[in-house]
Every structure is written in C-alpha cells, then in structure tokens.
Amino acid sequence: MTKFLSDNAAPVHPKVWEAMRAADEADNPYDGDTLSSELDARFTDLFGRECAAMWVATGTAANCLALATMCQPHGGVVCHEEAHIEVDEGGAPGFYLHGAKLMLCPGEGAKLTPSGIAELIDPIRDDVHQVQPHAVAITQASEYGLIYSREELDALQHFARSHGLGLHMDGARFANAAASLDGAAAYAAHGADSLAFGFIKNGGMSAEAVVLFDPERAELVKYRRKRAGHLQCKGRYLAAQILAMLEDDLWLANARHANAAAQSIAGGCEERLMHPVEANELFVRLSANERKALRAQGFEFYDWGADAARFVTAWNTRADDAEALGKAIASL
Template identity: 70%
Template sequence: MAMKFLSDNAASVHPAVWKAMMAADAADAPYDNDALSRELDARFSALFGRDCAALWVATGTAANCLALSAMVPPHGGTVCHREAHIEVDECGAPGFYMHGAKLMLAEGESAKLTPEAIAAVVEPIRDDVHQVQPHAVSVTQVSEYGCAYRPGELSAIADYVRGRRLALHIDGARFANAVAFLGCSPAEAALGADALSFGFVKNGGMGAEAIVFFDPELARQTRYRRKRAGHLQSKGRYLAAQILAMLDNDVWLDNARAANAAAAEIAAAAEGRLLHPVEANEVFLKTSAAEREALRAQGYEFYDWGMDAARLVTAWDTRPEAAAALARAIAGL
C-alpha cells in the first residue's frame, strides 16, 4: 500500500468536521448572517485574547490575497520572501486581487524574513511617484521550509513595520503547526499582525480557512472585497461549522501536534541529510535520484525538491507506523 507524504492538503477530513457540517445541515440565514458565522468573531477574540473580526473563505489563496488587498493599493507593494507561497505558488493571484500591486522580494535563511532583509528591500526605494512604495509585509508562519518565527523574531519585524507605517500580514496556512512547535499562545505566534490567514484545510478541515483581522477597518473593507471576488458563499454556515469544530476542544492544536510528531520521528532518522531545521510537519532531505527511487520502490510517495532533495510532509492523520517505517527506510539508505 502506498504511504503518502506528498502534502497535508491530501489529508483526510477530521471526523469532528464532518459531524459539525451535518449538524449545520438545517435552514438558517444565508451568507454570513447565520448563527455559526456570527459566532466566529467571539471565538477568535477569545483565542487571541483581544478583539478580532474573522471571515471565512474557501481557500488559503483567497485568505492571503483578500487580506493583502485591504492593505495594499494597486500602485503599492508587499514585501515577502522570495520563496513565499504568495510569490511561488499562487499563480499571480496576489496581483489579480490587488489589481496589479507588486510583490517585493526579500532574502532570508529557511524562507524567513528579518528586519534587515525587509530593510534591504524597502530602504533603497525613493519616496516619489516613479517607484512602487511598500504598504505591507507578509511573513509565513511556519515558513515555506517549515521553520517557525519565534515571538521575539515577530516582535522585531513588527517594530520595523510600525516604524515604516506598513501593515503586517501573516500567512498561517500551517499556523497550528507553529503554535504546536513553539508551545506558546496563538497571540504570541501572530505577534504584531494586522491580519492572519489562519489555515484549517491542511490540518483536518475540508474547505474552510479564516482571515482573522486585528484591525476592524480592514475587516470592514474585506467583507466587500470577499463578495466582489466571488467568495461570499450563500451557505456560509458550512464553512463556519468546520472552523468552529476545529477550535472546539483544541482539535486544531492536537492535529498539529500529531503531524509535528510524525515529522520529528522522520527527521531523527535523517540526521546529516536535513536541509532545514524540522520545526513543523515538513522534512527537506538531501537525497540522490537513486535514493528517491529506492524509497518510492518501497511504497513512499513524496515530491522531489530540485535535483538533489526531497520534501516529505506529514499530516494530522499520518499513521505512526507509517512514519516509523519511513524513518527506518531513510536510515537504511
């Protein structure tokens, strides 16, 4: 039987989510006027310990791009890492949603930004109409290489961003994995953010993500932008039900801990091959083409990552015995 380590996007839906969607299968107000959707603001406010406004959308791409579209005008720019998801894997969606606004690319180890990396992009820009002016910074928690920003790192970025009067967006497709690894509060893992794309699909959801706004004006604007973009679903209660089910009893956090633990077991067997620290549910390994084929011959599925590397992704439903078997296979290469 094939053992899949391709992507946490391919993971199954958590039973609590299916149960919640069935419970929501009754008539209620349309769009986001139903009881479940109206509950989101209070639930996220409790989670983060401050007033929040939360909007559901169907995809992480929509969450990122709608949040940024409220922060950045068409003539402006967003600073992000050169390997950020919004740059590499969203097919130009940020420019589409932001009506041509530019992504301004920065460098950084393990796909993480620092104040210095942001400054290297921002400081040379002249303050005149001939150059695109930065309006926001977007960081990914955890990064595209599975590395978590510590609260102190986020605080330093937030201080720089505030000093430049920019907005801060966090792409949290794997935010749960960051919180699980750091052992901190959700608020500390999103320190300084004006908006957070809070991922659920990779972590046991079916088709719902949340945009959490810590600035009420951004939320007000985005309600209109969501409608215009075709993401105001008429039966929004089913999206809200998924999110609430994941928040109930910390399902979101337990799922992330399970995925992280599976990745940690694999990483422990791959010492000397790791390309990046394993701090969430992604493992990047130095491997030859022959070694990758040897693993595939044993039934393991994963993505090649360039010519000499592999990416292995665990999920909330990765079976412990599958992770242990892959760890043994890697150790035996």
C-alpha cells in the same frame, strides 16, 4: 502506499464532518447564520485581542483579502522570494490588489528579517517613479517549515510599524507553528495585523479564516470577499468546519500529531536535513537513487530539486508510517 506528498489532500477530520452535518438545518444564507456569527468571538478568545474573522474557501483568497486592507493598488507587498503568494498562487495578489507589486526579499529558510527587508526597501527612492512598499507578508510556519519566534515577530512588528507598513501573516500551516510554540496562538501570531489562518491542511475541508486584528478593516474584507465570489450562500458549512477545529483545540491536537510525525521521521535523517524540522515539513537531501529506493518501498513524496525530497506529514499520518519512513531513510 504511504503518502507524504502533502497535507493539502488529507481527508476531512471526523469531527469536522460531524459539525458540517449538524449544520444541515436551514439557517440564514451567506454569513448571516448563527455559526458564522460566532467566529469573531471565538477568535477573539483564542488570540486574547479583539479580532474579526471571516471564512473563505482557500488560503489564496484569505491572503489576498487580508493584504487588500493594507496595500493600495499602486503600492507593494514585501514577501520572501519563495513565498507561496509569489510562487504558487497564480498571480492572485496581482489580481486582488489590482496590480500592486510583490517585492521579493531573500532570507534563510524562507523567513524574512528586518535587516533583509531594510536592504530591499531602503534604496527605494521616495518618489512616484518607484513603487513604495505598503505591507510585509510573512509565512508562519515558513515555506520551509520554520517558525518565527516571539522575538523575531517582535522585531518584524517594530520594523513594520516604524516604516508605516502593514504586517500580514500567511498561516497555511499556522496550527503547526502554534503547536511548535507550545500551542500559543497569540504567541505565534504576535505582531501581525492580519492572519490567514489555515484549517484545510489540518483536517478541514474548505474553510480558512481571515483574521483581522484591527476589526475596523472587516468591512473592506467583507465587501471584497463578496466581490471575489467568495461569499458562499451556505456559509454555515464553512463556519461549522472552523468551529469544529477550534472546539477543544482540535486544531492544535491535529497539528501536534503532524509535527510529532515529522520529528519521528527527522530522527532518522538529521544529517540529511536541509532545514531544521520545526513544523510538519522535512526537506531531506536524497540522491535520485535513494529516492527511487524509498519509492520502491511504497513511500510517496515530491522531489525537491535534483538532490532532495520534501516530506509532509498531516493530521492523519500514522505514527507507524512515520517511524517506518525515518528508519527507511536511516537505512539508506
């Protein structure tokens, strides 16, 4: 059985296991340990601008804690109508933001644009009867595996600042986005005030990073993380995962591998693609019979509506398997 279901159940990378084992010796609990203390500096190096970074166990928590630094309970967060925070997080933003509203914006490929956001928020009257936007959340790579370019991010940053809005980036697949942008982390996160930097899909086990490009907001996140039950007492095992992923750019290598596998598949089905393949997800037009045929050959994947399928590659996808899938689709 060859799985292209999702990257979210992939095994843990051997180097991550190693780092976790190496963290076994007792250290201070919570985030008082040596490894956790290194995070700020490591991410500051990576992004080339001062930042604060904290581990949490899920992207949902990472997104919500970051958004809490930007959006008051009576405000709103503009996001794509198919954004993960709207569609797949069980209402977590409503919980963490104490009832703030997600303001849903359409947009090609699950990406937001300044003009799209403007269309949504410009009609909002500046009075207390209407929830005012406080922040914008984008996803890099988007829910359809598309990448925001430096220019697009620049435009969004400019828009957000001129409207007094925070800009958060959901980076569940940030590594795949950065890999797609020549590995430039700073480039891929350009303009964001905060980033939920995902490591779990990319070879980690249980650690994502909340990265704040305004380190003064870290205190709020730290208090809220504890209050949300996300301050693990053996936090060193989470820090170890993240540090292992950053070491020698393992995060990028893994993501490049997954992206390459996606390209390999894409090579076999270009005319069927619903979206360009820019990261590690493919949305492919396939009839029910075609999907059946693929499954009969041992490929696992999710249906995407009635006439398509989603394939996701991961750090551990075998190149052979990807190639085989591409060929299988091409042969349909």
